[in-house]
Amino acid sequence: MSWAAVVILGVLLAMGAAFVAQRLDLLRMGGPGDDVA
Amino acid sequence: MWPEIYLPGADISFRTYQLLNVAGWVAFPVVGLALTRSRPDLSRYWWWLFLGSVVSYSVGSSAVYRLLNDGDGGPVWLEFRTQAVPGGYYGGALLFLAWTSATILACRIRAYPFLDAFAIAFSASQAFAKAACLAAGCCYGAPWDGPLGLAYCAQGDPTPRFPIQAAEAGLHLLTALCLGLLYARGKMKGRLILLLGAAYGAWRLGVEPFRAKHAQPLLGGPLTTKQVAGLLVLAFSLTYLLLDFMASRRKRG
Numbered sequence: 001m002s003w004a005a006v007v008i009l010g011v012l013l014a015m016g017a018a019f020v021a022q023r024l025d026l027l028r029m030g031g032p033g034d035d036v037a
Numbered sequence: 038m039w040p041e042i043y044l045p046g047a048d049i050s051f052r053t054y055q056l057l058n059v060a061g062w063v064a065f066p067v068v069g070l071a072l073t074r075s076r077p078d079l080s081r082y083w084w085w086l087f088l089g090s091v092v093s094y095s096v097g098s099s100a101v102y103r104l105l106n107d108g109d110g111g112p113v114w115l116e117f118r119t120q121a122v123p124g125g126y127y128g129g130a131l132l133f134l135a136w137t138s139a140t141i142l143a144c145r146i147r148a149y150p151f152l153d154a155f156a157i158a159f160s161a162s163q164a165f166a167k168a169a170c171l172a173a174g175c176c177y178g179a180p181w182d183g184p185l186g187l188a189y190c191a192q193g194d195p196t197p198r199f200p201i202q203a204a205e206a207g208l209h210l211l212t213a214l215c216l217g218l219l220y221a222r223g224k225m226k227g228r229l230i231l232l233l234g235a236a237y238g239a240w241r242l243g244v245e246p247f248r249a250k251h252a253q254p255l256l257g258g259p260l261t262t263k264q265v266a267g268l269l270v271l272a273f274s275l276t277y278l279l280l281d282f283m284a285s286r287r288k289r290g
Binding site for chain 1: 256
């Protein structure tokens with residue numbers, strides 16, 4: 001696989017991971033706490 | 038043409054390197070504790086997270102280094118020099134991420150206030166670590182004829198080089214100050230780690246041409262592995278921030 005294909009695939013995967021993480025609200029995982037502004 | 042800086046002998050530089058690196062490791066918990074002092078729910082876990090991060094980073098980076106070098110030699114575990122290990126950085130970062138996530142889930146602490154404090158403490162710590170690189174002459178810059186070129190003559194290299202370690206130390210410090218200001222004002226709560234990811238990823242892409250050490254092109258392409266890693270972190274952080282912004286607008290509207 002060429003370097004360009006690896007980079008494009010990597011960026012798409014990173015964006016997909018961000019989409020899933022945001023949907024799961026990962027930054028708010030864990031116990032109870034105050035709200036995010 | 039330009040005045041060049043000649044750093045002192047390797048022994049003195051190396052001691053300075055070790056001292057600055059230890060200062061970096063100390064800055065991490067000190068800054069973290071200072072930021073979370075009004076939050077006993079966070080500060081009581083801070084040492085556990087800090088010690089865990091040191092161990093997981095060292096073990097992860099050593100493991101990857103040994104894997105890449107057929108188990109040959111490698112750094113001493115828990116050495117304060119893990120950042121200088123080619124390839125080890127990624128192993129350390131991954132194991133650290135796993136440790137932090139596991140701790141956050143097991144201790145049932147809210148992830149984002151800790152990660153906000155972590156982003157600032159990490160940047161402050163890295164500023165010391167990069168100053169240490171400047172003293173030791175590692176992670177040095179590309180040959181440079183402009184102002185403030187650094188020549189590491191004591192190490193047998195008279196070529197003036199771009200003071201990239203000082204530039205990176207300055208960028209880390211600036212990042213720590215900006216994030217600290219946002220933290221103090223209660224702005225972008227829970228998003229500081231993503232801002233760090235976006236800022237660090239972006240300038241990691243930009244500074245690479247000024248670096249000379251460990252520049253490993255990815256599959257023979259024009260980008261180095263560090264640039265690609267920076268690009269991925271940037272893509273992740275920006276996408277998350279954008280989706281979050283759109284979600285909060287929808288909620289308000």
